[in-house]
Amino acid sequence: MKKLLATAVLFGLAAPQVATAAEEVNVYSYRQPFLVEPMFNEFTKETGIKVNVKFAKAGIAEKLQQEGEYSPADVVLTTDISRLVELSDKKLVQPVDSKIIDANIPAQFRDNEDEWFALTLRSRNVYSSKDRVGKLPASFDYSDLAKPEWKGKLCTRSGKHPYNVSLVSAMIAHNGEAETKTWLEGVKANLARKPQGNDRGQVQAVKEGLCDIAIGNSYYLGKMVNDPNQKAWAEAVEINFPGQQGNGTHVNVSGMAMAKYAPNKDNALKLMEFLTATAAQQMYAEVNYEYPVKAGVKRSELVASWGEFKADDVSLDEVAQYHQAAIKLLDEVKFDL
Incomplete structure (x- = not known):
């Protein structure tokens, strides 16, 4: 039997079963x-x-x-x-x-x-209307989204979408729950419409004049630029990296x-x-x-053309710890209602 097995291995007869499992x-x-x-x-x-x-x-x-x-x-x-x-x-x-x-x-x-x-990585950006707002100042931060000057001018998707929950979690990591809740109340007060749609839909809303600024992930801009049906949306906005004089962009x-x-x-x-x-x-x-x-x-x-930016250096492990706290605050301020 040993001799037969040795012969089989020598001629590759036994090898395929091992190779299949390994490949x-x-x-x-x-x-x-x-x-x-x-x-x-x-x-x-x-x-x-x-x-x-x-x-x-x-x-x-x-x-x-x-x-x-x-x-x-x-x-x-x-x-x-x-x-x-x-x-x-x-x-x-x-x-x-x-x-x-x-x-x-x-x-x-x-x-x-x-x-x-x-x-x-994908950054959480603020898009601004080229015609009505232009490029936001280098000092612009996420905290500015709650300022009265943007009342009725902001669009975003659901606060409970993972992208926004992650942003709120990062805000808690930096500022604590109480301050973040106040910020969320201010952001909600500035919404031009009830949170809805996806990130591309927010840029479309800026193009159509429903709002002047919107929150969205960076890579969607690349997708829109290369979509004939959405290119005009992308061309209507500036991409801004918040927090460049603070904690950095989320x-x-x-x-x-x-x-x-x-x-x-x-x-x-x-x-x-x-x-x-x-x-x-x-x-x-x-x-x-x-x-x-x-x-x-x-x-x-294309991505390089958007410019360099400083990313928020808070550990993603730490951001994740505040996931449930972020959802709780979004519920408390009735963000999506």
Whole structure:
């Protein structure tokens, strides 16, 4: 029997079963296919490891809980710091020890316990009408959104959308709950209409004269510029980076984590390291107009044209701690009503 096994291995008859198990990695992703598939294809080309992806708009944490130790998931890709922290809080991910990832991802943008890592940044900007307002002064800060001069002139999506919850959480981190509540009351008083729609819809509202300023993520401007149906919206606004003389502009992230029961742990680590490397970071930047997390990676030409900015240096771990407090304050001021 030993002789037969040795012969089988020698001629490659036993090898395929081992190779098949070693040459795949399973990903659960909130990120859209067009964003990640080019990177996965490049990863497979370089390593020979096949990437199997399940895309979802919601419910990944619940799915991982239901699957438990039988889950096929190796890596989870998601957007927003709250979703990353949710995976960690529910003990659905595991720590990752990698010198490569640590070297590529600044400490500010990864979990203190190495259970999640940011891959890209998106800034929370204020857009202003080119015709009616122009570029906002360099001193403009988020606190100014509550000033009476903007009464009836501000548009935003729901306060409870993760992008806005994250911004409110950062305000709490800097200023405390009481001051942040007062700020929220002022912002609500300045709204031109009930919070609604998405970030692009706020820029459209500025174009149509419904409001003079609006809150939105940076990468949507890139998307609108390259959409023939929305280009006029983008051309009607200036992009402003609040907090440049204060704490800096609030940033949120897309990120990754290794699933708790990853069956292909070694391949999962290889993929995670690949996603933090220069080539993948550059692809992210070009395709979705986001900011690379790795220092020194070139931004897309369009994003670079928006100018440099100072990002808020508060730890995303700390911001995430105030998620529930932010929701509580939004409820108390009846922000969306």
